[in-house]
Amino acid sequence: MKNTVKKLTLVALFLSTITLSAQTKVIAHRGYWDTPTNAQNSIQALQMAAKIKVYGSEFDVSITNDGVLVVNHDSDIQGIDIETNSFSTIKNLKLKNGETLPTLEEYLIEGKKYPNLKMIFELKPHKSKENEDRAVLASLKLVKKLGVENQVEYISFSKNICEQFKKHNPNSHVSYLKGDLTPEEAKQMNFTGIDYHFSLFTKNPTWIKDAQNLGLIVNAWTVNNENDMQNLLDKKIDYITTDKPEMLQKLIK
Structure with a gap:
């Protein structure tokens, strides 16, 4: 009898693990910034995302003309273009x-x-392939230096950037954002997901379902309406990126 109970308990734990691993994961868009006195892509927004225990916190990266990678959504900050200016100009x-x-x-750090x-690392498209390529190499070097390779997943609207991440680090998790590739085309390009x-x-x-059957991870952005969230949950999507992570967490529970 005891052995039977033990076996049933182990089976229940196994099934519970499968359910949890298959559950849709929540990604806070630009961090969990929609809180008092906060800002998108801030350190505070990253801390808040960790505090509410989401799967991931998304953020945006560009490179300056002297090779410093900075976290900011737009290509400029306060009207100063990041890519064509030195870090000293914007620091x-x-x-x-x-x-x-x-x-x-x-x-x-x-x-x-x-x-x-x-950390869902979006490398923004740059004005030239040269700048995109050096941004990829600088990003991979820094991620490796800090020992956070297992924490970082890469995304981009640039096919070139996604290809370069895969070229220089074939094991990296790379998803494409633009939406102009079918799941089959994304798979052919060796991307991890759409x-x-x-x-x-x-x-x-x-x-x-097509993408998942091909072994791709599927995420949807930026989902802030409860009905849209529920529709994607019903379809068993892998990730949802949202400005309302706590709303999505409640729906999942």
């Missing part, structure tokens, strides 16, 4: 919450404090 500029513009190194939090605006999965209702 003292402030985010809306008063934080100084974070470098990628500062951001990753903070993220390393939360080993259960994935990460598309949620409306594309409405227009192409088989894409989630």
Whole structure:
């Protein structure tokens, strides 16, 4: 009798593990910034994402003309173009919450404090392939130096950037954002996943299952409406990126 109970308990634990691993994962868009006195892509937003125990915190990266990687969504900060200016020109500029513009190194060092939090690293398209390529190499070098390779997943709207990440680190997790590739085409390009605006999965209702059947990870962005969230949960999507992570967590529970 005791052996039977023990076996049933082990089976239950195994099934529970499968269920948890298959559950849709929550990604906070630009960190969990939608809190008092906070800002998108700030260190504070990263800390808040870790605090509510989401799967991942997404952030945006560009490289300056002297090779410093910084975390900021737009290609400029306070009207100063990042890619064509030196770091010294922008290093003292402030985010809306008063934080100084974070470098990628500062951001990753903070993220390393939360080993259960994935850092969803969006490398922005740049004005030239040369700048994209050097940004990829600088990113991979820094991630390796800081020992956070297992915490970082890469995404980009640039096919070239995604290809370069895979070329220089074949084991890296790389998902494509733009939405102009079918799941089959993304698989042929050796990407890890597709990460598309949620409306594309409405227009192409088989894409989630098609991609998963090909072994691709599927994410939808940026999903802030409860009905849209539930629709994607019903389709068993792998990840959802949202500005409302706590709302999504409640739906999943």
